[in-house]
Amino acid sequence: MGLFILRRTGVMILTALCLTFIVFFLTNLYPNLEKLAKTQGNFRMTDEAVTSWLNSNGYGQPTAVKYGQWLGVLPGWTLTTDDGETGRCITGVVSADEAADAARFCGILQGEWGFSTRFKDDVASIVWERLGNTGYLMFWVLMLMVPSALIIGVLAGMREGSVTDRSLSTVSILTTATPEYVSGVIFIAVFTSSTVGLKWFKGTATSAMDNPTFENFFLPVLTIALYGMGYIARMTRASMTEVMTAQYIRTARLKGVSFHNIVLKHALRNALIAPFTVIMLQFPWLLNGVVIVETLFNYKGFGWILVEAAGNNDIELLLAISVVSVFVVLVTQLISDIGYVYLNPRIRIS
Amino acid sequence: MDPLSWTGQIAFLNPIIALALGLLVASVLAWVVVSAVLPENRAINDIGGTMTLASGPRDIAALAVRLTTLGTTVLALAYLVLGLALGTDAGILGAMAQQFWPVWTALVLLFTLSIAFKRRLGLYGKLFDSPIGMIGFALVMFWVFTGFFGAIDLIITHDPLSQLSGLKNKVPGTPLRSPEDGDFLWYLLGGDNLARDVFSRMVKGAWEVVKIAPLATIFAFMVGITLGLPAGYFGGRLDTFLSFLANLILAFPVILLFYLLVTPEIVATGLPQYMAAVLFAFPLIFFGVLINSRYRTQPSKNYLWLAIVLLPLLVAYFSLINEDGSKINFIPQAFDLFDIPGGILVVFVSVVFVNSPTVFRIVRGLTMDIKTRDYVAAAQTRGERPWYIMLWEVLPNARGPLIVDFCLRIGYTTILLGTLGFFGLGLPPESPDWGSTINEGRKLLSIYLHPALPPAMALLSLVLGLNLLADGLREESLKD
Numbered sequence: 001m002g003l004f005i006l007r008r009t010g011v012m013i014l015t016a017l018c019l020t021f022i023v024f025f026l027t028n029l030y031p032n033l034e035k036l037a038k039t040q041g042n043f044r045m046t047d048e049a050v051t052s053w054l055n056s057n058g059y060g061q062p063t064a065v066k067y068g069q070w071l072g073v074l075p076g077w078t079l080t081t082d083d084g085e086t087g088r089c090i091t092g093v094v095s096a097d098e099a100a101d102a103a104r105f106c107g108i109l110q111g112e113w114g115f116s117t118r119f120k121d122d123v124a125s126i127v128w129e130r131l132g133n134t135g136y137l138m139f140w141v142l143m144l145m146v147p148s149a150l151i152i153g154v155l156a157g158m159r160e161g162s163v164t165d166r167s168l169s170t171v172s173i174l175t176t177a178t179p180e181y182v183s184g185v186i187f188i189a190v191f192t193s194s195t196v197g198l199k200w201f202k203g204t205a206t207s208a209m210d211n212p213t214f215e216n217f218f219l220p221v222l223t224i225a226l227y228g229m230g231y232i233a234r235m236t237r238a239s240m241t242e243v244m245t246a247q248y249i250r251t252a253r254l255k256g257v258s259f260h261n262i263v264l265k266h267a268l269r270n271a272l273i274a275p276f277t278v279i280m281l282q283f284p285w286l287l288n289g290v291v292i293v294e295t296l297f298n299y300k301g302f303g304w305i306l307v308e309a310a311g312n313n314d315i316e317l318l319l320a321i322s323v324v325s326v327f328v329v330l331v332t333q334l335i336s337d338i339g340y341v342y343l344n345p346r347i348r349i350s
Numbered sequence: 351m352d353p354l355s356w357t358g359q360i361a362f363l364n365p366i367i368a369l370a371l372g373l374l375v376a377s378v379l380a381w382v383v384v385s386a387v388l389p390e391n392r393a394i395n396d397i398g399g400t401m402t403l404a405s406g407p408r409d410i411a412a413l414a415v416r417l418t419t420l421g422t423t424v425l426a427l428a429y430l431v432l433g434l435a436l437g438t439d440a441g442i443l444g445a446m447a448q449q450f451w452p453v454w455t456a457l458v459l460l461f462t463l464s465i466a467f468k469r470r471l472g473l474y475g476k477l478f479d480s481p482i483g484m485i486g487f488a489l490v491m492f493w494v495f496t497g498f499f500g501a502i503d504l505i506i507t508h509d510p511l512s513q514l515s516g517l518k519n520k521v522p523g524t525p526l527r528s529p530e531d532g533d534f535l536w537y538l539l540g541g542d543n544l545a546r547d548v549f550s551r552m553v554k555g556a557w558e559v560v561k562i563a564p565l566a567t568i569f570a571f572m573v574g575i576t577l578g579l580p581a582g583y584f585g586g587r588l589d590t591f592l593s594f595l596a597n598l599i600l601a602f603p604v605i606l607l608f609y610l611l612v613t614p615e616i617v618a619t620g621l622p623q624y625m626a627a628v629l630f631a632f633p634l635i636f637f638g639v640l641i642n643s644r645y646r647t648q649p650s651k652n653y654l655w656l657a658i659v660l661l662p663l664l665v666a667y668f669s670l671i672n673e674d675g676s677k678i679n680f681i682p683q684a685f686d687l688f689d690i691p692g693g694i695l696v697v698f699v700s701v702v703f704v705n706s707p708t709v710f711r712i713v714r715g716l717t718m719d720i721k722t723r724d725y726v727a728a729a730q731t732r733g734e735r736p737w738y739i740m741l742w743e744v745l746p747n748a749r750g751p752l753i754v755d756f757c758l759r760i761g762y763t764t765i766l767l768g769t770l771g772f773f774g775l776g777l778p779p780e781s782p783d784w785g786s787t788i789n790e791g792r793k794l795l796s797i798y799l800h801p802a803l804p805p806a807m808a809l810l811s812l813v814l815g816l817n818l819l820a821d822g823l824r825e826e827s828l829k830d
Contacts, residue, residue: 019598019601186806
């Protein structure tokens with residue numbers, strides 16, 4: 001088991017390195033840098049001005065070198081000008097003595113996540129703050145999605161082909177067919193607009209960042225939860241129907257155990273192994289839902305900074321975002337693998 | 351001109367259908383409750399050794415559901431038929447029913463022919479045995495036909511790009527202020543915030559989906575199959591490497607990938623074109639290997655088939671990736687048959703790129719399962735080459751799950767296209783595709799509902815249809 005986790009961690013780090021390098025490469029292509037220079041400087045810069053801006057801000061170096069500096073395995077760039085020294089690890093322009101005191105390496109290995117050109121702030125603090133908002137959202141999404149999906153799946157799967165099964169399966173197909181931007185728009189139209197007149201909820205979740213209430217927070221949660229719910233419910237149903245046809249369930253029925261007891265005591269635990277994996281693997285998709293819903297409901301969380309950073313080619317913020325999302329995806333995969341082994345005695349013992 | 355109401359002269363049907371719908375909901379609820387609460391029907395032994403089930407409240411509830419469903423369907427059809435006959439006299443619904451006449455005709459023809467010949471049509475024919483599959487197929491074909499006929503300007507009432515004065519954000523059924531001869535006199539589903547016709551844009555949007563989604567899914571399958579078969583069959587280093595790549599792409603948040611690939615700056619570097627050159631080569635490899643592995647021992651037949659299939663594909667391939675004034679431009683104009691507008695190509699490439707790793711994983715899993723079968727061992731004993739076994743023994747036997755996944759994946763591609771439009775990526779800003787229309791409409795959603803809801807409903811019904819179709823196909827293919 002220890003070796004397994006060690007190997008998975010190794011693969012994880014390799015994946016994270018490859019992914020961040022791809023993001024780094026794409027954001028550092030020349031047209032992107034040119035756009036960055038023009039948004040940071042001014043839009044009517046000449047080509048020479050762009051080149052000199054890029055050189056004086058360290059963007060002119062080869063991509064591999066810059067990537068090494070970002071990682072913290074190569075010393076940060078410095079540049080001596082008439083006013084003094086500036087560089088990756090130096091804030092502003094300082095004298096030569098102060099520059100000598102500054103750290104030589106400042107990459108993510110040293111805990112320096114860089115500076116966001118879009119928000120003019122430290123990347124680590126931005127990401128941390130926004131992740132808090134999104135974490136809160138995700139918590140409620142999971143609280144709503146997982147129990148309801150499991151209940152629907154178990155109810156549908158315990159009697160395959162019954163009326164309950166048919167109707168619940170139709171519901172879960174309907175929810176998987178409704179992407180967040182469709183269900184979100186429909187919910188906003190029905191429950192918040194003055195045309196329909198129900199006005200039960202608020203159409204934006206901006207105020208939910210400081211003061212989340214049922215009124216301003218339920219619709220975004222529901223929108224994300226619905227799309228993921230159908231898939232988990234269908235997987236739970238499949239797993240439940242498989243368990244219900246197993247030999248030991250038949251034995252229990254023949255012994256005269258009541259249906260109620262069969263479902264709760266015999267079938268349920270075995271049927272919940274597969275959905276566990278599915279729920280864990282749903283995280284990457286939830287991340288997508290978060291981006292859409294945060295844009296739709298104007299909730300300023302992790303998804304919102306992703307859109308902002310990508311739209312403005314904010315390189316270091318984008319890199320931090322991809323590190324975080326890769327981390328989330330790969331850690332949930334690891335947990336799902338370990339959990340699967342742990343939950344399933346047939347694998348655990350052999 | 352007067353504004354159109356929703357139902358016009360056939361408004362007398364409204365209370366009846368409201369009643370029918372109420373009864374339908376009530377009976378479905380009663381049915382669910384009854385079947386959950388009451389025990390299953392007892393079996394009765396008849397004289398003569400047969401068994402029947404005793405009838406009880408369950409059957410009554412089921413009958414009620416069947417009757418109310420029938421009633422509601424008949425009423426809905428009445429709306430449709432009366433609408434077709436009366437046109438604008440039957441309000442907005444009637445006018446829309448009439449505008450969609452080519453679609454109804456095509457659907458009726460397709461279903462009559464298919465049901466008449468269903469025993470000779472294999473898996474496709476079997477689809478018409480399952481009600482769920484039929485409903486799904488009808489929904490899908492409705493939008494496919496809408497796309498086709500909309501593309502040749504049959505269904506639309508106005509130009510989807512032209513803006514008429516005085517119709518900004520106007521509610522459904524608003525008459526045109528100063529109609530010219532031959533103009534349709536109303537905006538059936540109202541005007542959007544640029545005073546364009548919402549109905550026509552929705553119809554045109556269907557074509558955007560119908561022309562990209564199935565083709566992109568086919569390409570994703572070609573890539574996934576060509577790489578997944580050897581990964582599953584040979585295993586080892588190749589498998590480790592390809593799986594690592596697939597997991598790498600899957601670990602990307604899709605939206606971040608779209609933002610990185612689809613921005614105009616990246617397009618200017620020509621990167622999407624290079625990716626297109628790689629991804630679009632897979633169908634060539636696939637068909638080349640497919641034919642070569644089959645006819646390897648009969649060179650004359652082999653070359654003939656290779657020439658017949660590969661030459662047109664090669665021409666198409668080069669015309670596809672070659673574009674005047676871009677990074678890949680090495681073929682003389684005379685051989686460059688068609689140009690794909692830049693935006694569409696990028697969208698196409700990124701959708702294929704995102705979809706193919708999942709297909710790869712499915713194909714790989716299926717191959718690993720199937721390669722342990724006896725018929726594969728038999729082929730190996732006969733001395734068949736690996737590629738022959740993969741493409742002519744393993745692949746045909748994996749077709750069931752692959753066809754089902756194909757339907758689901760078209761739906762997912764539709765959702766992805768909508769996502770791209772929703773973030774305003776790739777497609778031109780005035781494009782009538784559903785995602786962009788939803789995105790434009792959502793900004794004023796709390797005041798004006800009508801610009802955002804029709805495309806949302808359209809997307810929902812198409813994806814739902816594809817899901818139901820996949821469900822029907824799965825059920826029917828498991829029956830064998």
